[in-house]
Amino acid sequence: MNFNLNSEQQMLQDSVRRFVDKDYSFEARTALIKAGATPEYTRHTSHWQTFADNGWLAAALPEAGGGLGGTLIDTVLIAHELGRGLVVAPYLGCAVLAAQTLAAAATPAQLERLLPPVADGSRKLALAYSEAQSCGFPEPVLTRAEASAGGYALHGCKTLVLGGLDADSFIVSVVTPDAPGLTLVLVDAASHGLTRRALPLHDGSWAAELSFDGVRVRHDDLLGEPGHGLAALQHGLAHGTAALCAELVGGMEKAIAITADYLKMRKQFGVPIASFQALQHRMADMAAELEVARSMLHALLASIENDPEAVRRHTVSQAKALIGRAAKFVCGQAIQLHGGIGMTEEYAVGHYYKRAVVADVLLGGSARHEAACAAHLQHTLV
Structure with a gap:
């Protein structure tokens, strides 16, 4: 590639x-x-x-x-x-x-x-797939679509709907009684029975929580065939994970640049603290983590383009776990090297750490993706 x-x-x-x-x-x-x-x-x-x-x-x-x-x-x-x-x-x-x-x-x-x-x-669309028990993974899904006259009635809840605060419509993953597997359905944001609640996130961004209480949809609101939505959902999540990982790599780059500039400017004992060997070592560790994360992102892009489905899902989990943890390490070290000013709301570097913390939770946390990697390896070795 x-x-x-x-x-x-x-x-x-x-x-x-x-x-x-x-x-x-x-x-x-x-x-x-x-x-x-x-x-x-x-x-x-x-x-x-x-x-x-x-x-x-x-x-x-x-x-x-x-x-x-x-x-x-x-x-x-x-x-x-x-x-x-x-x-x-x-x-x-x-x-x-x-x-x-x-x-x-x-x-x-x-x-x-x-x-x-x-x-x-x-028109803004938002993907409503995550539920409390799924922890950012596409399954299991408890939101159900019950057959009704001319279509379905939706019941259930979705959480952490990114971009859902002002979306015009939602793509919702549901289970239906007439087809195994997941079904994706398009729901208008103004539908009767749909409740949208703003969910503030720690980094200053917002998501939405959705509740469906008998929301009516027509048969032609189903996207594709009933029961065949999982592959499309995994496709969207793979692209979303790649985008989120790229965002974190960009954030790590900027956090390192801000920190390097600060170390050159801040003086102790009459010299810039960038000349202190211990701080140089910590900056080197941050740069090394960034390069590992960048390489993992490249591996993810190659896998999404070239690998079969099972291998691609494994690489998605690898990338999400590794890059999420690397971003928290790099941005956390950036705060440490700034000292007290790095903790203030008025200074930018701490906000990169906040974003890294939130991003590590979105689309499945590091621990869940590491568990998925372990399960994949166990299955491969058996």
Whole structure:
């Protein structure tokens, strides 16, 4: 797999970095978080239309659905730069998780109808798959779709719905009585019986919790065939995990850069503390962890493109566990090297650690993914 960027990919990366540098300063991000996260507010301040106008929402979507026909590499480049700037817009939840799941699950007719407004930013979809007992994994699912006149009635709860605070519609994973396996269904956010509650996360971003109490959907609201939604959901989660890992790699890069600048500026005994060998060793450890994480991200991208399903799922778990732990280590060390100022809300470096802590929980925690890796190895060796 060639990881050298072509000219179009380099332009894409540069455009996202310019946006972060020019329009998304740390001070602007802080003001956005302090202002709250009501749906009306986030629609006007999340820069979503800017994302659409620059083609970032459509970059990795198929041309048949109004996308630009790019690849996962494009998604990762965008997420990497957003991670460097700690951007809180719901790119991961709406433009990756939901959009890629839709692209994998929908029929050609559904793609032609549903994907163009997602690509141009006029409609936001969010993926509602996680439940309390699943801990970020696609199964088990307790949300059920009971047969009713003309369709189904949904009952159950979903949690940690990324981008769900102001989404127009949700892709919901359910079990149905007439088909084994998971079924994906499209639910309008204004549906009667659907309750949406804002869920603040530790890093200043927001998710949503959804409750379904007899929410009615039609048969044509089902995405693809009943009982065949798991593969599409795993496809979306693989892309989402790659994007989240890229975001963490970008955050680690920025945390190391901030720390290096601080060590060169801060003086003790009349000299910059960057000259202290013990601190140089700690910076070297951080850089080594970053490079291991970057290599793991590259391995994940290669696996998603080339490997069979079972191997791909194993690599997804490997990457999520390794990169999540590396990000917490690197960003935690960055705070340590700053001393007391690193703990303040007004200083950026501590917010990279907060994001790493939240990201380690999203899409399945490190412990769960390590357990999945162990189970895979045990099965392989038997």
